[in-house]
Amino acid sequence: MRILFMGTPDFAAVALSAICDAGEDVIGVVTLPDRPVGRGYKLTPSAVKVCALERNIPVYQPTTLKGEEFAALLDEIAPELIIVAAYGKILPKNVLDYPKYGCINIHGSLLPEYRGAAPMQRAIIDGKPYTGITTMMMDVGLDTGDVLLTERVDILPEDNFETIHDKMAEVGGSLMLKTIEATRTGTLTRTPQSSIDVEPTYAAKIEKAECLIDFALSANTIHNKIRGLSPFPLSYARMPDGKMLKFVASRVAESGAPTEIGKVVSADKSIVIACGEDGKERIEITRVLPEGKGRMDAADFLRGRKISVGDILG
Numbered sequence: 001m002r003i004l005f006m007g008t009p010d011f012a013a014v015a016l017s018a019i020c021d022a023g024e025d026v027i028g029v030v031t032l033p034d035r036p037v038g039r040g041y042k043l044t045p046s047a048v049k050v051c052a053l054e055r056n057i058p059v060y061q062p063t064t065l066k067g068e069e070f071a072a073l074l075d076e077i078a079p080e081l082i083i084v085a086a087y088g089k090i091l092p093k094n095v096l097d098y099p100k101y102g103c104i105n106i107h108g109s110l111l112p113e114y115r116g117a118a119p120m121q122r123a124i125i126d127g128k129p130y131t132g133i134t135t136m137m138m139d140v141g142l143d144t145g146d147v148l149l150t151e152r153v154d155i156l157p158e159d160n161f162e163t164i165h166d167k168m169a170e171v172g173g174s175l176m177l178k179t180i181e182a183t184r185t186g187t188l189t190r191t192p193q194s195s196i197d198v199e200p201t202y203a204a205k206i207e208k209a210e211c212l213i214d215f216a217l218s219a220n221t222i223h224n225k226i227r228g229l230s231p232f233p234l235s236y237a238r239m240p241d242g243k244m245l246k247f248v249a250s251r252v253a254e255s256g257a258p259t260e261i262g263k264v265v266s267a268d269k270s271i272v273i274a275c276g277e278d279g280k281e282r283i284e285i286t287r288v289l290p291e292g293k294g295r296m297d298a299a300d301f302l303r304g305r306k307i308s309v310g311d312i313l314g
Contacts, residue, residue: 001101001184004079005048006030011169012085013047015106018173019083020055024180028058028077032088066092074098081183083176084138093140101183103138106172110134110150112193112200115143120164122203123155124228127220130154131164133171135179137190146190149182151175160227160249211235215262215273215313219252219281226250226285234289237262237313239306245313246289253282264311269299273313 003026005016020026029052037044045053052059058077062070071094081101084091096103109119110132123131132152139145151171155164182188193200206229213222213235226247229235234246253272256265259279266272271285289295290306301307 001080004082006087007048007085008032008046010047013051014169015085015173033061105136107134114203116203117205119203127224160230215275219283222283243291249287253284255280
């Protein structure tokens with residue numbers, strides 16, 4: 001089949017590599033335009049573009065999928081199947097209807113749970129013991145199309161967004177290869193999401209305001225948020241001097257005597273903070289990103305004595 005691949009970040013690039021390595025006929029790649037990155041605002045290509053160029057696959061970067069220009073491109077390259085993975089734009093109906101075998105999406109959850117932009121982060125933040133990959137036949141709704149294949153991925157206690165992302169990307173590539181083969185042989189089964197006995201949920205994009213830690217929450221809840229937002233965009237609190245301290249890694253520590261919520265109760269090799277409704281629970285911060293500096297172990301940060309026992313973080 002003549003495959004057009006649409007995707008942008010690393011997650012999609014892993015799937016593109018798997019499809020190419022399997023010898024599938026990828027006739028082109030559509031990705032978002034290059035974007036300015038870093039302090040110098042240097043125009044930087046997406047991971048998918050880099051992967052495609054390394055394999056001499058034609059790359060297209062339209063500013064919009066609507067209108068005659070992209071419709072003409074589809075007529076020119078004539079894809080029989082469109083594969084989408086974290087592309088970053090909604091596909092209009094004329095694009096969805098174009099290929100003979102439809103448009104198939106790789107989604108980072110077990111649909112209909114966690115439709116939307118941040119399914120992996122939300123699953124970790126919610127303390128789920130597992131998530132998974134779904135290949136889905138796309139329709140005009142937001143991740144509402146028929147489910148094709150799924151594969152479960154366990155979320156281990158030590159996992160954060162980075163480790164789950166990497167595991168899910170590998171599973172996404174292999175599951176898409178199975179989906180392509182089933183499409184080719186005519187053995188693919190479509191399951192409407194309405195027939196799956198799971199309540200649909202929505203995984204909204206992570207907003208900056210959500211990243212602020214509320215130490216009135218339980219230690220487990222705080223720990224799940226820290227790992228769900230690590231390594232990016234990272235959760236944070238304000239130090240007594242008003243500067244932002246971002247949290248890269250944490251663990252739940254043993255409870256102690258009730259005290260003021262957000263109070264630093266230990267600042268030796270890590271930062272232990274009182275939390276929970278009554279201040280009995282403890283969250284231990286083991287790695288941080290101070291404002292204006294690089295990531296470091298909490299022990300290294302504490303050598304500068306920016307935080308002391310008794311300080312209140314908020």
